[in-house]
Amino acid sequence: MQTHVNSYYAATRNYTGDFPVLEESVDCDVCVIGAGYTGLSSALFLAEAGYSVTVLEAAKVGFGASGRNGGQLVNSYSRDVDVIEQRYGEKSAEILGSMMFEGADIIRQRIQHYDIQCDYRQGGIFAALNKKQFKGLAEQKSSWERYGNRNLQLLDAKDMAREVGCENYVGGLLDKQGGHVHPLNLALGEASAIIGLGGRIFEQSAAENITYGEPNVVRTAKGVVRAKYLLIAGNAYLPQNLDPRVTRKSMPCGSQIVVTEPLSEKVARSLITHNYCVEDCNYLLDYYRLTADNRLLYGGGVVYGAREPHDIEQLIRPKILKTFPQLKNVKIDYRWTGNFLLTMSRMPQFGRIEKNAYYMQGYSGHGVTCSHLAGKLISEVIRGDAERFDAFASLPHMPMFGGRTFQAPLTAMGAAYYALRDRFGI
Incomplete structure (x- = not known):
């Protein structure tokens, strides 16, 4: 039996019970594989629209990235709209840009409508470590305002010093349409909403075999689901052999x-005055925020190929002390790792496997908000409106270079190059 990783989130989750194991034959409109944000958001939108929905989860609701991430509601995609326009043209930029801020709005609506207790706080800061990054933030502000975000404030060095107790930043960009949450409690709250609408969720019920058709048939160790529509939403935790067409890219x-x-209230506020979340602008970025009980949550670093690092604290503590040297004696109570799914283009991969089977994955570190948008788009497709889904599906899904054998070391080499650029501000 797979349980939640030993994290702060698991220790403070609102619901500690289990969803049942699938031990029967189920017929439904839609089968969703994966109970992370993509699967939960999709199932909730579809249940609201009156579809019968069954969600299959190999471990626990929110077991993967959805229950382990930094909890930051960061708008846009891993590649911003200016890059989208350069690569894919003005039309793609226009339609994808129009959806950039929708994911965070969906989360706020869910929290309010279903009274999800997940410690939501408004506001997030992008922090610039050099003049080049600050110039990029000014350009980002202008670009985001073009697409409708009027809740942005450019911060100079003095402003940043008032917001964050760190002397390393030359400026920043405050986005009040961003924010932060307890991510596992958000996932569990959405799961509860699905159940309340008549949907079914099964844990410890990994999909072992798929037969595509009308209906699609998904078999687990002890049960089977027959569904008119199928959504594969396993992301980084999807087994490679379930359908290689989904996993190889x-x-x-x-x-x-x-x-x-x-931390004491005084110390906590000296670190982040207005309780915003913060991420820097490096290619290999660091991110941090305060929890509801005034702990500092700090994340960063990437292990390519999802290997488990030997000593997580040894990796992250130097980053904390570089940002907040005043915390040199602070004790670390929790440490964990989790996987996200990286694509070659850094853009999410949405597409069709068969005419009534879909996949949505690959947020490349921007999954909290974009996965919630994904759920809305798949519900639109199944209800007969594919325009917005197809704006993503039409993007090229390039294979990772090097294949399964060499993709991790080659990607790490590329990242090392950009890390050097970060270090020298070029």
Whole structure:
């Protein structure tokens, strides 16, 4: 039996019970493989629209990245709209740009409508470590305002010093349409909403075999689901052999997080005055925020190929001390790693496997908000409106270079090059 990783989130989750194991034959409109944000958001939108939905989860609801991430609601995609326009043209940029801020809005609506207790706080800061990054933030502000985000404030060095107790930043960009949450409690709250609408969720019920057709047939160790529509939403935790057409164009990567002991209110506010979340602008970025009980949650680093690092605290503590040297004696209470799914283009991969079977994956580190948008798009497709889904599906899904054997070391070499650029501000 797979349980949640030993994280701060698991220790403070609202629901500690189990969903049942599938031990029967189920017929439904839609079968969703994966109970992370993509699967949960999709199932919830579809249940609201009156479809009968069955969700199959190999482990626990929120077991993967959805229950382990930094909890930051970061708008846009891993490649911003200017890059989208350069690569894919003005039309693609226009339609994808129009959806950039929708994911965070969906999360806020879900929290309010279903009264999900997940410690939501408004506002996130992008922090610039050099003049080049600050110039990029000014351009980002202008670009995002073009697409409708009017809740942005450019921060100079003095502004940043008032917001964050760190002397390393030359400026920043505050996005009040961003924010942060307890990600596992968000996932569990959405699962509860699905159940309340008549949907069914089964844990410890890995999909072992798929037969595509009308209906699609998904078999687990002890049960079977027959569904008119199928959505594969396993992301970085999807077994490679379930359908290689889905898994061969992306690569799981690991990211590490630590959480400190509780800090006093005074110390917590001296670190982040207005309780915003923060991420820097480096290619290999660091990110951090305060939890509801005034702990510092700090994440960063990437392990390509999703290997488990030997000592997570040894990787992250130097980053904390570089940002907040005043925390040199702080105790670390929690440490964990989790996988996200990286694509070659850094854009999410949405597509059709068969005419009534779909996949959505590969958010490349921007999954919290984009996965919620994904759920809305798949519900639109199944209800007969594919325009917005197809705007993503039409993007090229390039294979990771090097194949399964060499993709991790080759990607790490490329990342090392960009890390050097970060270090020298070029």
